[in-house]
Amino acid sequence: MSRSDGRLLLGPLLRYVDETSASVWVETDAPGTVSVVRGAATASAPTFLVHGHHYALVELDGLEPGTTEAYTVAVDGEQAWPPAGSPFPDPVIATLEAGRPLHLAFGSCRTSVAHDAKGNRSHGVDALRAWALRVGGQVEPADPDDPDLTPDRLPDLVLFLGDQVYADDTTDAMREFIESRRDIDEPPWTELQDYEEYAHLYRLAWSDPANRWLLSTVPSAMIFDDHDIRDDWNTSLEWRREMEATSWWHGRIVAGLGSYWVHQHLGNLAPADREVDEVYGLVRAHRGQDEQDLGPLLDAFAARVDQQPETYRWSFAREYDTQARLVVVDSRAARRLDPDHRAMLDPSEAAWLDEQLRGDVDHLLIGTSLPFLLARGLHHLEAFSEALARGAWGERAGRLGEKARQLVDLEHWGAFQTSFQEVARQVMEVAAGKRGRAPSTVTFLSGDVHHSYVSQARPVHGGPELGSTILQAVCSPMRNPLARGLRLATAVLSYGVAGPAGRLAARSARVPDTPFTWTYAEGPWFDNNLAFLDLAGPSLRMWWVTGEVVGDHERPRLAKVESYALDEDGNPPPLEGVASRVRRRIARRANGDLVRER
Template sequence: MLLLGPLLRYVDADSATIWVETADAATVTVTAGERTGSARTFAAHGHHFALVEVTGLEPGSKPPYTVAVDGTQVWPSDDPELAQLPPSVIPTLQPGKPLRLAFGSCRVSRSHDAEGTADFGVDALRAYALFMAGLTESGSDDDERWPDLVLFLGDQVYADETSPRMREFIERRRDPEQAPWYELKDFEEYAHLYSLAWCDPANRWLLSTLPSAMIFDDHDIRDDWNTSWSWKQRMDATDWWRDRVVGGLGSYWVYQHLGNLGPKARADDELWQRVASYDGPGELDLTADLDALAERADQHPDTYRWSYARDFDTQARLVVIDSRAARVLEPDRRSMLDPEELAWVDEHLQGDVDHLLVGTSLPYLLAPGLHHIESFSESIAEGAWGRPGMWLGEKSRQMADLEHWAAFQQGFRDLSEMVLEVASGRRGRAPRTITFLSGDVHHSYVAEAWPREGEVASRILQAVCSPIRNPLPKVMRGFTAGAAKRTTGLVGRLLSLSGRVPLEPVRWAVTSGPWYDNNLAVLELDPEGLRMWWTAGEADGDPELPDLTRVATVGPFG
């Protein structure tokens, strides 16, 4: 029996990986045309998972596929709601075809009826799924329904802001009056949360037929995750945090991270090696090893890497950076990336591609006013104004979520220097564009940067798409809009100067936005350059059958 999935994960020109969760230990077989792949399940905390690789596919093809568990076909499903959707296919990449990538972040799992839509708006991912399936219309003149992949940039699940259905599950297991209350406790609750996030028929179909890549952000674990040293010390001192973070990171490895990796990266992963090489009797139980990896990754982040990268011919390179778990939080060493992670990013931020895409859940370039407020907060929290300033800075960054790249100035500067070297052609041929893809901030915008001194050959962009479904409270919209204004940036810079924050290596401005819709963005790389557009669902009639609308279009760049 199939509990969750299939999810189509890493796909290239001639191979694909398909992830599933099953009810019992089994052998899972995926058949696409004449090509077949099989894998035994492995277990974690009583759950059963398989990642099946199918090879020898034709480049640029879209073969339908089936999934069988112990010889019984379970996909396509006979569920009436899924039966109205098209067959799931594996769309392999076609060398030379302009890359089209969808991206976005921050999606809560709530109902799609009138009540859920009134509270949280239309789910932009589901609206795109219905459009791809041909069940709804689009106001766009763009006839192409299929991106090559979708990049989810954090908060795929909310472990700390749980839905009524998740709360019902928690109440059946334990007393929510005791810590961690209605927040998630362990792997078992994470497994249920992922099921709620991915079980809606339209979204389930989309995830079965659109290759996906993912990276976590704070709500995948807990709001403000790894904001500061004092935050981490406070969490470590509780009697519930250890189970939470071990369950969160362990489930992330199974449900999200494993599918990000191509064949070589998977083969190099020490935990996956245990799965791939197992030939013993029965099913491999990975629980103890998975928990050990998760605990080690939390306490010693330099022991495991969640970041990953892949090339799309010479057309593009995608580098996805972990901006949460790899942080150095000790006050005298504070940085967004530990030395090992920084060295990995340094190795992968290179030229000799037409477009360099950098995925990081937290925007590298915030609105200038907000950036300077965050850099000021960090400077006084680290002692620029003495002890009173340290208390104020720490209090403000935890209360106001001031913990983006701007609040880790050393990491911001390190990354800026790398980007400027790539853009100036000192790391191979300069790309036409260097584009940061981010989420987190619950509004969408585009910013463009340039060096404070000298010139570069690449256009440096920041594109944010957030939320997919979790709208920013109206009271915050005026603040974020004001932070994008030039005058606010100047005032913020004066504030950061009072905290003795030096000038950044780059200057930038918000050039488009902000937009506050529930959005899914799409970028395309074609001969004219990089184009991007933001799409949203619009429910004029039936809230469960929203049409797709175009919110904004920008470009081409480069």
């Protein structure tokens, strides 16, 4: 077979994989037929066209469970992947196997700046890329004796929990592209305007050789957060009305949702879900050599689901036999913003989530870009701000509450108390064994907040006895660290008097008490990092890694940041007091430098 490496503009991305099937996504430079060959299995798909860009999703089936084989990608019969002379191992497709311990990676918030000294000074080391270089055999780990830094197999899935791209806070390279097309002194200035700019943004995000190789060999699932569209997306009805009054918002939301479906959501879908997906039906009807540009149809779809979010579901779920259920929740597009009926999820989405939250698995994993359990002080302040905005202290205080909500991003689950209380009650029922056998853990996996931590929840006094440990694990950012001043503010809200003060404020506005309370088990820390999760029977183990510069900024070493584990029987470790945890962390290292150098 001849070679033509340049036919692939982006990808391949290995997306949905189960015991017997896999899907591979690509963008090509022209119409054509894309083929994937894995051992004896070969599958092909014609490209489809969206706003002048050509894509394909190749679906393989009939694979053997628990097998790992290298694969190649060809376009019109010419091999296009792996590239000639690549220093990385051949990409593989590894199918799942029932009963095998499940291994996941997760994280959020990643900007696409250069991986040189300048980029690392401004945004820190890309933790995803540092991991790719390590598992791709390009660098040695910081600690050669740590097995977590030299894994014996790749994860079964990497879950990206929002802000895969930044449409509102663009990099120099993205701004240069925008300026080549239009006047950046006119709205929307250096923010994204249309599908063409989104397509370029994804190319910047996914084309670095190390990350590109990683995404070609580790299955991925994704959900959006606000910066995939714009900061504070759907914070409130007032925010939405302000956006819709601009000359550019309609184009942004249509391009953002349409490009998200193509680049992220399509690959999330299991084969059965693709069969009934309305947009994929259009793809199948119009792909091929006589392909019709689906751009206008996709624009109409995006415009509709923006205004009528109940007509399409971005959330999805994965079953890993009886070992785990992963439920990934859309906490942005499905919001209900009517001030009298505010909810994180509209009724249809809430009912779907209610159905997914059940036991009879060892671990229930809930992926939501926004942490369900923030630091308690911040949670109570968000609940207080919502109560103010709804008029708990009068109209004038309501206006102040709305301004505060937008100014300091008070729009997480705690600021949607109706939804928070509903999901908390459902989780308590799962943990108490009222929705099937109680799992060992109910674990929320989240990002967004640009710091990482593990929180452990317990019922309030007099609450039911639980058969599950309820955890919140956060990994944020992969590459977009907080400024030092904001780290201090986060620390204040994490420790000290902020918790009790926030609770008093919330009570003063008659915010309902939560059915459980929670405490930091580890954290917070502020490194750029990527998290890992191992599940084996009732036990659970998590750890976070980061990139560490040792001389060469473009070849960082992988180092461990923190870890947390339940024992083999599923019992959590004893909680440390705040003072001892802070002392231990200070003794280990100075926390939160933009670039960890040695």
